[in-house]
Amino acid sequence: MELVVGASEATMRSLLGKLGNLLAQEYALISGVRGDVQYINDELASMQAFLRDLSVLPEGHYHDHRRKDWMKQIRDIAYDVEDCIDDFAHRLPQDSISDAKCSFLVTKMYELLTWWPRRDIASRIAELKVRAQQIADRRNRYGVNNPELHCDSSYRPRARSAAQDIAEYQVTKLQIIGIREPVGMKTVMEDLEKWLTEPQPENGRAVLSIVGFGGVGKTTIAMALYRKVSGKFGCRASVAVSQNYDQDAVLRSILNQVSNQEEAGSSTESSRDTTASREENTAEPGTKSTLIKLKKAPSLSLLGRNDDKTPVRQQETMGYVQLRKELKRRLGEKRYILLIDDIWSAKTWSDVVIPFLPDEANNNSRIIVTTRFHAVGSTCSPRHKNVEATSSPRPGNDRVHKNVEATSSPRPGNDRVHTVNFLSDDESQNLFNASIPDSMKSADRDKELSSICGGLPLTIVTMAGLVACNPNKTDCDWRKLCKSLFPDPVTTLNLDGVTRILDCCYNDLPADIKTCLLYLSIFPKGWKISRKRLARRWIAEGFATEKQGLTEEEVAETYFNQLTRRNLIRPVEHGSNGKVKAFQVHDMVLEYIMSKSIEENFITVVGGQWQVTAPSNKVRRLSMQSSGSKNGNSTKGLNLAQVRSLTVFGNLNHVPFRSFNYGIIHVLDLEGWKGLKERHMTEICQMLVLKYLSIRRTEIAKIPSKIEKLEYLETLDIRETDVKELPKSVGQLKRINSILGGNKKTREGLRLPQEKGNKTIKNPLPQGKTKEPAKKGFLSQEKSKGIMKSLHVLSGIEIDEESAAVAASLHQLTGLRKLAIYKLNIEWRSETFQELRSSIEYLGSCGLQTLAINDENSNFIDSLDDMSAPPRYLIALELSGKLYRLPEWITSITTLNKLTISITVLTTETLEILRSLPSLFSLTFASSLRASKKDLDKIKDILENNKLATDGEIVIPAEGFKSLKLLRFFAPFVPKLSFSDKNAMPALEIIEMRFKDFEGLFGIEILENLRGVHLKVSDGAEAITNFLASDLKDNTEKPKVFVDGIVTA
Known part of the structure; x- marks a missing residue:
């Protein structure tokens, strides 16, 4: 290799x-x-x-x-x-x-x-x-020379470099990640869905085992079934097990999901009576039908609970026996559905799953299992009978599996085993065509390339990605490639064949992007990886550097887009800005890059779901992952003195800090590690060449002042910790690029440091105030001036009335590209008020691209309308809290693609103003989901008044919103909304909603591109789901309705 x-x-x-x-x-x-x-x-x-x-x-x-x-x-x-x-x-x-x-x-x-x-x-x-x-x-x-590159008839890939693909950054298409559906399985899916939902003899528990070769689509099938049928069960949970698992973590994951639903459903009973108040869904002649219409908005709570009140923290301390007993108790009286993905042995089923299942009751519960092995599938579904499939095999191909179906059972409670077929030739070609741009389709070439992929969806989409990234290759080039990969006709695609295809796709990558791909082997199998987290780590490792006028961040994004286009990674979550928020790596691709990483000693993994031997030489990049094995996360025998990157996943009891050479560690990622203590922070401050430090979601409450020693530090991620204020020495960090703090969900902010001094602030104080000793901001010190010019991201901060000097210091951050203020608590027209507005106006002229302000008290965001010069470079703007008027300059920001504003400015007039924004991709109307009854009543009064001008409803106007694909409402109360015409938001694909009270949504069935309505719910889910499903069931081209990701209509 x-x-x-x-x-x-x-x-x-x-x-x-x-x-x-x-x-x-x-x-x-x-x-x-x-x-x-x-x-x-x-x-x-x-x-x-x-x-x-x-x-x-x-x-x-x-x-x-x-x-x-x-x-x-x-x-x-x-x-x-x-x-x-x-x-x-x-x-x-x-x-x-x-x-x-x-x-x-x-x-x-x-x-x-x-x-x-x-x-x-x-x-x-x-x-x-x-x-x-x-x-x-x-x-x-020893005669080590350059390889001789002969110009013969063999296929030779063009010499690619990452620089050749940099221009693609400029034309990246913003999009929403779609739900993956199985290919060519409509009839089978309908049959399996029916089996999962219909009662079995004597209503016993039944198990569906989905068996197939790696990459054939088992998980895709299982997840599609799970999404479609889960809404019909009392509780649900899904978990991945894999080869080397943490037994406690598996049970804890299931228990957390079940207990959350159980507590959320406690208030559902009261909401069921609201179904009787629903009006008849009849439309006036010549008008569009109603999707949802309620007589009087019932209190349908779709907010979710406060995380502080959940039993999750207690469950974190439970041992195996406690977890098993608690899970068995909670499942005992419910009709449940469980998805257990990627079981590798029968022992896993008998030792992990069976012990927590309650004794069989007459409740028609279901379990879906995926596995690569028929013996494991038969163990999980012992009460099934094998019946050969009637489908004929593909011509010249003897590797097609048979459908194994259960038609009878020796006892009540039929189980079922379904073996996934490889795709037929036609299905393979259809999937291949769907995975490349229309402009690049070629019937003969696509047929030949898809035929060597053996009907395996993974290899088909990966090969299609190779084609999509090589538009200059001729059909002759591709024929030579097929011949070089498989000189003989393909009859059986085994693991070696899959490796050949992945080798081909890997070798076509530029060297820099190859490294970035192999770097993904740091993350555990099935891990949902944050795009931004990965990009920052690439930069810290030196894999993404400035090129052709693009910044390091832009180059990293280009590399990421390349991996996405090549289908080597799979986006699973989109952000409201149209970019990928999180992605996953297919298990077989991860196994492939893991083998390369181990062979070259690029990454060393300890614990987790891999069974690998320890390297005999130096460890350079270490990934420590929790494991069910007692010795699975041991570093005994490893030479850790050369570790330059350390990443911890899961609840490890011990990380050998003292075994590392602090002078060479560049990346330290401890996100979510509950074992991190204050004493460790002192040791971290001795890692003098550290570039990336993440202690996100740990229990750390204080950052030592000695952090100033980390002069190479570029990223400091302390989000969702107990750290409330940074030390003043943070102003000495010369190379800091990103400071990430606070908690976005709770709107808790991070206070920036300041110290008392003799400097006098020139701005006049409000009348009645007495002058106090002024404070110096963290950039006001003589040593700090000019130091933090490299700071691009300052997110999650708090500004209060004592922060005038801090607000003034923001002027100096001329390189700032993102400023996010989670908590603002200042007085109207006070000194801090004036300093902050002045700083924002100045930064807006320097290149600020993202501005987010949450203002619940001071009316500060209303004052932004008075700025003399608008922030003309903005791409994303969030003004949440108490906003009563839309800034007039907003229509001049032609680059704006993401806008979040308070729901209090939701009027038909507001929508008519915003529809002219040419680049707007997402529009969100929001207010605090933790609003008090007094605030909720005030919001209702404002919105009731907003509707008066348009006959008691908010009308989405025809025309405009040409680029809008995502519309969201996150607020306690959402007024009556109506789409007036099919040209109202013509590109809209997704509507997301979270609310307590909801008056109605009209006319969405006329929106031609609408794919789905997504509801984030906990309480009242059953009632609101019934409304949606009932109104949509007769529409042939209906958008899908998802409740917590589950399809309900």
Whole structure:
């Protein structure tokens, strides 16, 4: 397999820059060492050029063992040299000597005090020089040369580089992620759905086992069935198990889902009586029919509970026995449906699942299981009878599985085993065509390419992604590719065949993007990965750097888009800005990249769902994952002194901090690790080259002031922690790019630091106020001025009446691209009020792209209408809370694609104003979902008044909103809404709603592109679902209705 050339190049780029800086420091090197550093610098530069030549090979050509071993040696010495330079940098402080301008006396004192560490480093550099010489000699001694690239008839991919694909960033299409549905299985799906919902003899529990080869679509089928039928059961839960699982975590996940639904349903009984108040769904002559119409808005609570009141924290401390008993008790009196995905052994079923299931009751409960193995499926569904499928196999292909159906049973409670067929030739070609742009379709080529994929959906869409990213290749090129992959006709696609196809798609990637793909093996199987989290980590690792005028963030987004277009990753959640919010990696793709990562010692995984052997050499990037095995997350025997990236997943009892070399760790991702303590934060502050630090969702309450030592830190993620205020030393972080804090759900904000001083604020104080000692903002200190110019994201902060200096300091953040204020508590026209508005106006002229302000008390957001110059670069704007008038300048922001505003400005006139925005992708009307009764009554009064001008309803006007695809209402009360014409929001695809009281939604059946209505619900779900399902059931082209992701109509 090919070496991770992109990772080596990324390390080389970083290293050569550091070596250049080191050579420029006259005072730092001992006599004689400069020549060694220069030699290493020159030698590694030549090695980097050689690596580039090796990164492109003709299809079917591979590096021999000698070349691969030599490339590994290059990578290892590059890592070791960089580690040495990093250690050099933090052991030899340079600030004091540079401040003293290297005076003779200070220089001599510096040389004396640092003689021993410089001597030690000189010795290490001399050793590295010898290694570099030996590696260079070894190349010639053993005949390691550039591969000969013959121009023959064999297929050869074009030499791609990431730079060639940079332009694609400019034309990325904003879209909404669709629900994945099985291909070519309509009849089978209807049959299975019927079996799941209809009573069985004596109403016993029944199990459906879905069996099939990896990548054939088992999980897609199971999830589609689960979404369609779950609404008909008393409770539901889904969980992935996989090969190496955490037994407690599996049970805890199911228990959390069941208990949440149980508590949410406690108030549903009171809402059932509201169904009697529903008016007849009749339309006046010449008008459109009503989707939902309630006589008097019943209190249908679709808000969800306050997380603080859930028993989740108690369940986190339960052991296996307690979890099993509690789950059995909760399921005992309910009709439930469970989805257990990816079971690998019969022992998992007998040891994990069976013990928590209650004794069989007459409640028609159902369990759906997916597995790759027939023996496991038969164990999970013991009361089934195999019947051969009547479908005929594909011509010339003996690998088609048979449908195994249950038609009779020796006892009540029929189980069922369904073996998933590979796709037929026609189905394969249809899926292939659906996965590439219309402009690139070619009947003969597509038929030939889809035929070598063996009817496996995974390989079909992956090959289609390869075609979509190579528009300049001819049909002749693709025929050569097919011949090189499979010289003989494909009759059976086994694991080796899948690997060949994945190899082909992988080898076509640019070196940088190959590295970014392999980096995904850090995450556990089935993990929902945040796009932004991944991009920030890529940047910290040096995999995404500035290119062709694009920033690091934009280059990372380009790489991500490439992986998406190639179908190597699967988006599963969209953001309201039209971009992917989260994605997953298919299990077989993850297994493929994991094998490459392990082979090249790129990633080391401890614990989790993988059964891998520990590396015999140095660990560079460590992923620690919770495991059901007692020793599954042990690092015993591993050499952790060279770890430069550490990621923790799950509830681990111990992380060996003291085994790491703090001087070389670049990435530390502890998101969600409950074992993090205050003492660990002191140790983290010793990781002097740290670039990425995430302690999100941990229980940390304080950031040490010594964080200022992390001068290379780029990302600080402390969201959803107990940290309420940053230390003032955070203003000393020279390279900080993103500060992420607060809690978006609860609107708790992070206070920025300030200190008392003698500086007087010039703005006049409000009448009646007495002058107090002014405070300095965290950027007001002399040492901090100009330091945080690299800060692009400041999210989740709080501004209160004591924050005038902080508000004034924001002027200095001229590089800011995103400012999110979660909590605003200031007085009208006060000093802080004036300073904040001035700062926002100034930042808006400097390139601010995202502005979010939640203002529940001060009427500050209304004052933004008076700004002399609008923030003309805005892409996303959120003004939530008490907003009573729409800023007049909003229509001049032609780049705006995401807008969130308070529902209090929801009027027909507002919609007529906003419809002219040419780029608007999503529009959200929101207010606090935790509003008090007094505030709720006030909101109702405002909205009732808003309706008066248009006959008691809010009318969505015809024409306009050309780009709008997502419309959302998140508020306690939503007034009566009406779509006046089919051209009202013509591109609209999704409506999302969350509310307490709801008056009605009219005319959505005339919207041609509407795909679904999504409701986020807990209380009152049954009543509102009945309304929607009843009104839509007669519409042939009806949009689907989803309640918590479950299809109900």
